[in-house]
Amino acid sequence: MSVEIRIGIANSPRELSFETSQPAAEIEKIVAEALDAGASFFKLSDDKGKVYLVPTASFAYIEVGSDQSRRVGFVA
Numbered sequence: 001m002s003v004e005i006r007i008g009i010a011n012s013p014r015e016l017s018f019e020t021s022q023p024a025a026e027i028e029k030i031v032a033e034a035l036d037a038g039a040s041f042f043k044l045s046d047d048k049g050k051v052y053l054v055p056t057a058s059f060a061y062i063e064v065g066s067d068q069s070r071r072v073g074f075v076a
Contacts (some may be wrong), residue, residue: 003027004065010058018046024064031062074076 002028003024020027027044034042034067041053 004063005044005046006063007052007054008060008062009054010060012058016054017048018052020044020046024066027062027064031034035059 002019004019030042041055043053045051
């Protein structure tokens, strides 16, 4: 089960987008704790093992997809 993450960076026309196996609630907690503590960055990782360090000073938004697995096939 993967969760799609999209992160907006201030003053950048592109967003950071990746999929991770971390639960959506855990991602929300990581970001909220970093912002509340005044941390300079927060760290997330994707399904391929890449690590993303997102600076909180230029952080604009985060969109966290649902934890539901994708359905394959046709619905009758």
